[in-house]
Amino acid sequence: MTETTHTAPAKVPRADAPPPGTARPSSPRRGGLPRRLTPWLFLAVPLVLLVTFTYVPVANMVYYSFTDWDGVSPERNFTGLENYRQIFTRPELFRVFFVSFYYLAASVLQIAIALYFATVLSFNLRFRNLFKGILFFPYLINGVAIGFVFLYFFQDGGTLDSVLSWFGAGTDRAWLGDPETANTSLAGVSVWRYAGLNFVLFLGAIQSIPAELYEAAQLDGATRWQQFRHIIAPGIRPVIGLSVILAISGSLSVFEIPYIMTGGATGTTTFVIQTVKLAFQFNKTGLASAAAVVLLLIILLITWIQRRLVPDEKVDLV
Amino acid sequence: MGKKKTLTGALLAAAVMTVAGCSGQGTATGETANAPADPADASGTIKVLTHRTDLVQDGTMDKYAAEFNETYPEVKVKFEALTDYEGEVKIRMNTDDYGDVLMIPAAVAKNDYPKFFAPLGSAGELGGKYRFSDKAEVAGKVYGISTFGTANGFVYNKAVWKKAGITDWPTTPEEFLDDLRAIEARTDSLPYYTNFKDAWPLTAWSNSIGSVTCDAKANDKLGGAVSPWKRGSELNTIDSVLYGIVKEGLSEKDPNTTNWEASKGMLAKGEIATMQLGSWAISQMRAAAEKGGTDPDAIGFMPFPVQKGGKYCAVLASDYQQAVNIHSEHKTAARAWIDWFTEKSGFSAKEGAVPALKTAPMPSTLQDFVDNDVSFLERSEANTGQVNAIDNAAEIGLNKPDYRQQLVDLARSARKGSLEDFFADLDKRWNEAAATAGS
Numbered sequence: 001m002t003e004t005t006h007t008a009p010a011k012v013p014r015a016d017a018p019p020p021g022t023a024r025p026s027s028p029r030r031g032g033l034p035r036r037l038t039p040w041l042f043l044a045v046p047l048v049l050l051v052t053f054t055y056v057p058v059a060n061m062v063y064y065s066f067t068d069w070d071g072v073s074p075e076r077n078f079t080g081l082e083n084y085r086q087i088f089t090r091p092e093l094f095r096v097f098f099v100s101f102y103y104l105a106a107s108v109l110q111i112a113i114a115l116y117f118a119t120v121l122s123f124n125l126r127f128r129n130l131f132k133g134i135l136f137f138p139y140l141i142n143g144v145a146i147g148f149v150f151l152y153f154f155q156d157g158g159t160l161d162s163v164l165s166w167f168g169a170g171t172d173r174a175w176l177g178d179p180e181t182a183n184t185s186l187a188g189v190s191v192w193r194y195a196g197l198n199f200v201l202f203l204g205a206i207q208s209i210p211a212e213l214y215e216a217a218q219l220d221g222a223t224r225w226q227q228f229r230h231i232i233a234p235g236i237r238p239v240i241g242l243s244v245i246l247a248i249s250g251s252l253s254v255f256e257i258p259y260i261m262t263g264g265a266t267g268t269t270t271f272v273i274q275t276v277k278l279a280f281q282f283n284k285t286g287l288a289s290a291a292a293v294v295l296l297l298i299i300l301l302i303t304w305i306q307r308r309l310v311p312d313e314k315v316d317l318v
Numbered sequence: 319m320g321k322k323k324t325l326t327g328a329l330l331a332a333a334v335m336t337v338a339g340c341s342g343q344g345t346a347t348g349e350t351a352n353a354p355a356d357p358a359d360a361s362g363t364i365k366v367l368t369h370r371t372d373l374v375q376d377g378t379m380d381k382y383a384a385e386f387n388e389t390y391p392e393v394k395v396k397f398e399a400l401t402d403y404e405g406e407v408k409i410r411m412n413t414d415d416y417g418d419v420l421m422i423p424a425a426v427a428k429n430d431y432p433k434f435f436a437p438l439g440s441a442g443e444l445g446g447k448y449r450f451s452d453k454a455e456v457a458g459k460v461y462g463i464s465t466f467g468t469a470n471g472f473v474y475n476k477a478v479w480k481k482a483g484i485t486d487w488p489t490t491p492e493e494f495l496d497d498l499r500a501i502e503a504r505t506d507s508l509p510y511y512t513n514f515k516d517a518w519p520l521t522a523w524s525n526s527i528g529s530v531t532c533d534a535k536a537n538d539k540l541g542g543a544v545s546p547w548k549r550g551s552e553l554n555t556i557d558s559v560l561y562g563i564v565k566e567g568l569s570e571k572d573p574n575t576t577n578w579e580a581s582k583g584m585l586a587k588g589e590i591a592t593m594q595l596g597s598w599a600i601s602q603m604r605a606a607a608e609k610g611g612t613d614p615d616a617i618g619f620m621p622f623p624v625q626k627g628g629k630y631c632a633v634l635a636s637d638y639q640q641a642v643n644i645h646s647e648h649k650t651a652a653r654a655w656i657d658w659f660t661e662k663s664g665f666s667a668k669e670g671a672v673p674a675l676k677t678a679p680m681p682s683t684l685q686d687f688v689d690n691d692v693s694f695l696e697r698s699e700a701n702t703g704q705v706n707a708i709d710n711a712a713e714i715g716l717n718k719p720d721y722r723q724q725l726v727d728l729a730r731s732a733r734k735g736s737l738e739d740f741f742a743d744l745d746k747r748w749n750e751a752a753a754t755a756g757s
Contacts (some may be wrong), residue, residue, distance in 0.1 A: 172573075
């Protein structure tokens with residue numbers, strides 16, 4: 001992911017070390033070991049935080065995945081690859097990935113919506129900033145709150161049903177009641193929530209395209225669609241690529257919306273919900289860790305394949 | 319320069335410490351947490367971990383603590399209420415810091431109790447005094463005392479049932495379903511409410527294990543490859559009732575949007591006729607009735623609809639049990655709190671629950687049961703460790719909502735398959751797990 005972010009407006013302060021070789025010229029002879037340690041001294045705090053809160057837990061998780069730990073007991077036995085064998089020999093553990101297809105389909109829609117609005121709002125429009133705010137707002141709301149709000153929305157006789165009845169389409173449907181509509185509804189909530197993030201990424205990228213290009217295009221008589229097709233789309237390709245990777249990994253690891261809204265009932269269990277249930281309901285922390293490792297590997301693999309198929313070319317519009 | 323080196327070294331050392339931190343288990347002694355001979359012997363500040371966030375927030379627990387201080391002035395009691403009690407305590411139990419008094423989380427395997435909790439006394443000594451003490455008994459020693467117990471059954475709105483022309487409790491599952499059908503036909507009420515979305519109310523069905531055959535040891539008997547869902551078994555009967563209710567459309571239309579808090583008021587108002595719950599729920603329903611301005615006496619409680627020899631049996635199951643952290647520095651004070659809270663606080667009576675103390679009377683909420691001569695069975699927990707090990711290995715979850723949610727989905731055709739196949743699959747998983755798990 002990091003290799004694509006440099007195309008976004010690079011106003012973010014970089015967390016890199018101060019470049020080496022910028023030592024004050026006044027003390028060339030006093031170098032030696034301590035001098036070379038200086039950058040590490042500055043790095044120590046972020047490195048400690050990174051190691052403590054990222055790498056140690058991941059290493060622990062990998063270690064647990066080779067044990068039969070139940071999550072509480074002080075004893076844990078080393079079981080080798082047993083957990084991994086279970087994951088790959090129990091088809092029901094993998095079946096939950098089918099649920100991800102609902103979210104994958106939804107994310108195609110999500111990217112299309114975000115791209116449309118980003119393009120439209122990058123031109124001069126009345127109330128442009130208001131619309132930007134409205135579109136980005138859902139992303140700022142806490143996921144738990146969204147879950148509860150939409151529970152009322154989908155309730156029997158809830159908001160959705162009343163809105164539909166204004167248009168005469170009085171439905172008598174339990175939206176979260178059967179697997180098909182439940183997953184579609186949940187994926188819809190996910191689109192509502194995350195489209196704003198894609199939108200902001202696209203908007204930022206579009207605005208970094210030099211304005212002369214549009215001017216020149218307009219002088220040549222290019223329509224809006226032609227401007228989009230030949231200037232905007234190629235100009236923001238890396239960001240679209242990033243969004244696709246985020247969409248795929250997000251679809252595979254959907255968690256909070258279905259967990260809060262249905263708890264995984266009625267065929268809405270995703271891989272992460274299943275992992276959480278294994279770890280915290282059935283006390284199979286070892287097996288759940290193995291599942292988490294497998295998910296990590298799958299996402300890395302998909303990202304790698306995708307980078308292979310669509311390499312990150314340098315954008316050169318002029 | 320030397321100074322810099324020291325600083326770097328210190329930072330690195332700090333880094334290593336941070337990484338290696340959170341190890342270091344305190345010494346765990348098997349020392350018994352004895353009750354103080356004299357109230358003045360108990361002293362220190364103790365922290366009580368509890369799942370009752372409601373009682374801590376509204377100050378009820380502090381009132382108990384103040385009352386406790388009248389007898390034990392040297393002890394200061396602090397409470398820590400955890401919303402996700404099970405999840406949080408389980409993680410904290412990897413350290414030494416999990417309060418002085420805590421409710422034993424369900425996640426802790428019974429055989430591990432001696433590693434986490436101080437023994438409170440021998441089984442003979444405490445078993446004679448308290449109900450449910452065998453739930454926390456390992457190798458002859460008891461590690462926890464129950465806060466209270468509950469009987470299982472159906473909370474119902476008497477007015478609605480009467481309106482449908484039903485005066486007697488149903489004696490068979492078929493009769494029960496007939497009654498619900500009558501309610502559907504003759505009243506505007508929803509005959510039954512599953513509380514499917516909040517999920518945990520579905521787990522209470524398992525507390526009726528034992529009511530069907532009137533056997534206090536029914537739960538223990540599941541500890542093996544016994545096909546628990548075979549025809550005529552406890553679980554087959556219990557789950558068939560739930561299946562029948564949903565299959566006939568006698569429950570709510572969209573179970574995925576049910577709401578527990580709202581359901582209390584709905585039952586009190588008669589919008590819902592029946593819900594399967596523990597007897598602890600009665601006082602909450604009555605409170606909801608008072609709040610909603612309806613008659614609290616309309617809330618009734620009936621046993622599971624099966625009779626043995628012309629009598630109903632209600633199984634009494636223990637709620638959380640209080641234990642003393644083995645790392646606690648104030649074990650005597652902690653024990654004093656547990657004893658006082660169980661015997662003198664009046665907590666279980668206030669909650670309308672079955673008291674842990676054998677000599678204390680049954681609560682008024684169960685008066686109907688006492689009047690109708692329902693026999694109370696105290697559920698035997700001798701084999702619970704083994705049963706739970708099999709249950710977890712099979713990933714079924716007798717005390718977890720998942721498989722019952724699947725059963726409800728099956729009954730309302732949101733899931734493909736037949737009930738026979740569903741039960742057969744559960745049996746198969748159970749029996750396979752029994753071959754490998756625990757023992």
